[in-house]
Amino acid sequence: MITSIITGGTGFIGSNLCVYLLSKGHKVICIDNNFTGSMENIKDVIDNDMFTFIIHDVVEPFTILDKYIDTDNKNNKFYLYHLACPASPPAYQKDPIKTLQTGFIGTMNALEYAVKINAKFLFTSTSEIYGDPTISPQTETYWGNVNTLGPRSCYDESKRIGETLVMEYKNKYNLDTKIARLFNTYGPRMDPNDGRVVSNFINQCIRSQDITVYGEGKQTRSLCYITDTVNGLYQLINSSEFGPFNIGNPHEQTIIEIADKIKILTNSKSTVVFKELPQDDPMQRCPDISKITSLLQWTPQVSFEAGMKLTIEYYTSIMKKI
DSSP: OEEEEEETTTSHHHHHHHHHHHHTTOEEEEEEOOSSOOGGGGTTTTTOTTEEEEEOOTTSOGGGGGGGOOOSSTTOEEEEEEOOSOOSHHHHHHSHHHHHHIIIIIHHHHHHHHHHHTOEEEEEEEGGGGBSOSSSSBOTTOOOBOOTTSTTHHHHHHHHHHHHHHHHHHHHHOOOEEEEEEOOEEOTTOOTTSOOHHHHHHHHHHTTOOEEEETTSOOEEEOEEHHHHHHHHHHHHTSSOOOOEEESOOOEEEHHHHHHHHHHHTTOOOOEEEEOOOTTOOSOOOBOOHHHHHHHOOOOOSOHHHHHHHHHHHHHHHHHHO
């Protein structure tokens, strides 16, 4: 029996991962304090006998898990996917110190528990560790161009120190660890009010509001559909590789191109309006995925149009309930 522990399990990616792992026959333990996650995201699995939800802040030790973990049975295997951390700028800037605590103390607590139960450990890092990159596409060997004192640094630096912690626990305890650097992911269960590009544009289009584009809209993003991201995480934790690995879709588009395509897909009459570019907003986001493609044979399968149609359907269904 495989027991998968998922921190941040009621969040966007975490909840989709919960559903996916249950479909694979895993026992799933979902941990979240619902700071940015939502019980609505796990409503379809909450009554599943193989699923357990525990409300818990990862900044506190993981001893609450002990009664759910059977380490005496040698046939039991444990995976720990560490996703817990507010990921959208409005969320992580709401309480920057809490974000830093989650990234450092929370990651250390998760690693300590992985050592205790001898779990495979996967850390979800981010493309934000590359900052405002001076090279494109971004490779895993690139060290980044990050402002340590800017409004985004609480998140960027929490993930960078998280990667260092994972490496040091691997070195000291011979822990089986993996690092995934996630690029922009979108799809169902994504918070419609998280302030990110896809959610903003879809909501503005279906509500016939102005489409807000920052700067001139020439900055680029590479958007990966949620099922591809989740599949990449699953392939990584089941591999013998450490990483880090970029997980994202290398199809690079400008912000204005994304806005125009979503406007067409929603059949919206909204008008694009331009506003001042936020400080440290990266001008380029494009993953080089040659490493994960070569070593794990992973590539994204869902096209932008197909994924976006499913996401638009999800947001439209939410609006009908409001």
